[in-house]
Amino acid sequence: MSRIITVANLKGGVGKTTVAVNIACCLAGKHDVVVVDADAQGSATAWSKRGELPAKVLAMPLDAERQAEAWARKVAELEADYIVIDGPPHLTAAFGTAVGLADLVVVPVGASVLDLEATRPALELVAQAREARKGKGPKVLLVPSKADTRTLAGREIDAALASLDEPVGPALHLRVGYADAVAAGGWAGSYEPGGAAHAEVEKLTKLIKELVR
Numbered sequence: 001m002s003r004i005i006t007v008a009n010l011k012g013g014v015g016k017t018t019v020a021v022n023i024a025c026c027l028a029g030k031h032d033v034v035v036v037d038a039d040a041q042g043s044a045t046a047w048s049k050r051g052e053l054p055a056k057v058l059a060m061p062l063d064a065e066r067q068a069e070a071w072a073r074k075v076a077e078l079e080a081d082y083i084v085i086d087g088p089p090h091l092t093a094a095f096g097t098a099v100g101l102a103d104l105v106v107v108p109v110g111a112s113v114l115d116l117e118a119t120r121p122a123l124e125l126v127a128q129a130r131e132a133r134k135g136k137g138p139k140v141l142l143v144p145s146k147a148d149t150r151t152l153a154g155r156e157i158d159a160a161l162a163s164l165d166e167p168v169g170p171a172l173h174l175r176v177g178y179a180d181a182v183a184a185g186g187w188a189g190s191y192e193p194g195g196a197a198h199a200e201v202e203k204l205t206k207l208i209k210e211l212v213r
């Protein structure tokens, strides 16, 4: 059985695609991994076309409620050790479907009060999925994204995230390497192997593997 990891937050630009593709590529070193690009904007798909990523990216936009069931069936039929869903950015039933399928929902959260507020609706959908599954998941991992230790908000993010009452994973800090890797058609581990971005992606991926084991 594939382990399904959905990267989701309803806020745009918070780092969903960056987190999804980097953890997928990190997992792909040892496992068979598919990224499901559920965002109609197709950022992960475009990224994969820029170069050679170790994880396969499938464009499977999930933008309408009526196709959610067929979409979920297609995802369930995929053969891989890990399926990483780059979640849709809108609050629709389709979003609930992507969360409902997951063993783990990874929620990147930016370092501002507004980002925290924008995260609550996603967590409410998780709560609904948990109810529907009678408490059998999904797990949640909050991941500080674009964390900037130079700002007050960046330094206080950990305390602020604790107020959301879900486990908090290691941060992906604000680093030019993440964007430059995309431009080069790679991911943190191929762009600068052993670099700071690669190290934090590895740390996050290790924890994710433990959570879905």
Ligand SMILES: Nc1ncnc2c1ncn2[C@@H]1O[C@H](COP(=O)(O)OP(=O)(O)O)[C@@H](O)[C@H]1O
Residues within 6 Å of the ligand: 011, 012, 013, 014, 015, 016, 017, 018, 019, 043, 145, 146, 147, 172, 173, 174, 175, 176, 177, 178, 179, 182
């Ligand atoms: N940790 C980070 N450090 C620096 N830039 C980042 C980081 N995470 C994301 N970015 C950049 O921010 C922009 C939005 O990120 P993206 O992953 O596409 O967000 P989303 O998928 O949530 O819309 C992209 O240009 C991306 O390269």
Ligand SMILES: [Mg+2]
Residues within 6 Å of the ligand: 016, 017, 018, 039, 043, 044, 086
């Ligand atoms: Mg995206």
